[in-house]
Amino acid sequence: MNASPRSTVFSGAQPSGQLTLGNYLGAMRTWVQMQDDYDCIFCVVDLHALTVRQDPAQLRAHIFELTALYLACGIDPARSTIFLQSHVPAHAELAWLLATFTQMGELERMTQFKDKSQQHKHNINAGLFTYPILMAADILLYHTHRVPVGEDQKQHLELARDIAIRFNGLYGPVFRVPEPLIARDGVARVKDLQNPTKKMSKSAESELARVMLLDAPEAILKKFKKAVTDALGVIRYDEEGQPGVANLLNIWCAATGQSREQALAHFSHHQYGKLKVETAEAVNAILQPIRTRFQELNADREMLQTVLASGAEQARRRADAVMEKVLDALGLPVARSRF
Ligand code: ATP
Numbered sequence: 001m002n003a004s005p006r007s008t009v010f011s012g013a014q015p016s017g018q019l020t021l022g023n024y025l026g027a028m029r030t031w032v033q034m035q036d037d038y039d040c041i042f043c044v045v046d047l048h049a050l051t052v053r054q055d056p057a058q059l060r061a062h063i064f065e066l067t068a069l070y071l072a073c074g075i076d077p078a079r080s081t082i083f084l085q086s087h088v089p090a091h092a093e094l095a096w097l098l099a100t101f102t103q104m105g106e107l108e109r110m111t112q113f114k115d116k117s118q119q120h121k122h123n124i125n126a127g128l129f130t131y132p133i134l135m136a137a138d139i140l141l142y143h144t145h146r147v148p149v150g151e152d153q154k155q156h157l158e159l160a161r162d163i164a165i166r167f168n169g170l171y172g173p174v175f176r177v178p179e180p181l182i183a184r185d186g187v188a189r190v191k192d193l194q195n196p197t198k199k200m201s202k203s204a205e206s207e208l209a210r211v212m213l214l215d216a217p218e219a220i221l222k223k224f225k226k227a228v229t230d231a232l233g234v235i236r237y238d239e240e241g242q243p244g245v246a247n248l249l250n251i252w253c254a255a256t257g258q259s260r261e262q263a264l265a266h267f268s269h270h271q272y273g274k275l276k277v278e279t280a281e282a283v284n285a286i287l288q289p290i291r292t293r294f295q296e297l298n299a300d301r302e303m304l305q306t307v308l309a310s311g312a313e314q315a316r317r318r319a320d321a322v323m324e325k326v327l328d329a330l331g332l333p334v335a336r337s338r339f
């Protein structure tokens, strides 16, 4: 028997709407695979979703939907911890403490903050600004070794590392410094189908821009058929010169498990139409089973509540043990009633 404890993985997604194909290929698919080798913790980061104005009834529905999607994608509550961020108060608590170790200038440099403040000009709230500190708290609370995320989160992870290193430098080795794990093979940043220089985002203006995990096959086909390519009419892999075609090739490879060389051998003497239709078919083949499982799981609210309750209990226990160390290091007497 292997007695060494497994390394810890932590990651999360926001219940800010349905997940896109980008979320799945860039993050969630890796999470599912990591369950075999790591002690995994997957969080529904509902507090983060509040940085954009949400309708309460819709947010509640999205929270349960995202939990059902985690399960439908293959996250297994018997092997991994699945929980809701707001169920573990230590996240918000540690975020406050870490804010005092984060400089304004560091937050001002975050590209997600710059993008989101452009998108939500009427609600540039302080939470949007301090979002990366809450994310650092999420990760550092579990002595996380690896954080599987899409490329867009790399900058936030570097900040989490910097905060941990700074804190440890002042108070001794309280936090583990986490390592990012960014997907390879062109899916770390799946591109918007209408504007292939941007990442595919849940919040893109055009519905045609993003493929959702629960889209019907006809919708998926339509979106790929209308995907923006170029006027060159040749299938080559050139991210700069032909970003639309490169994105379709990357998606086809990720969905079929074939290499880029195999993709080029298969498509190079054909027209864009074939690439679009076959990419849609390959995507549909991987999403079909997820859709079917999702319908069943999402209908069972009682089961979802039970999964989240048991996840919260496991997470709370682990997070509180780390919080105790943090409070102690800072000189804050730990309340006797707390632990
Ligand atoms: P929004 O698009 O509304 O800003 P988001 O989808 O980026 O939200 P999350 O739900 O928190 O935000 O993302 C969950 C995971 O999906 C993160 O690890 C993120 O890096 C990854 N991800 C998001 N979009 C893409 C993409 N287009 N390609 C690859 N990975 C992505």
Ligand code: LTN
Pocket (backbone or CB within 6 Å): 010, 011, 012, 013, 014, 045, 048, 134, 135, 138, 139, 147, 148, 149, 153, 156
């Ligand atoms: N900011 C992330 C979501 C997120 C996250 C985390 C990811 C919040 N906390 C901790 C990994 C680890 C995003 O993808 N938008």
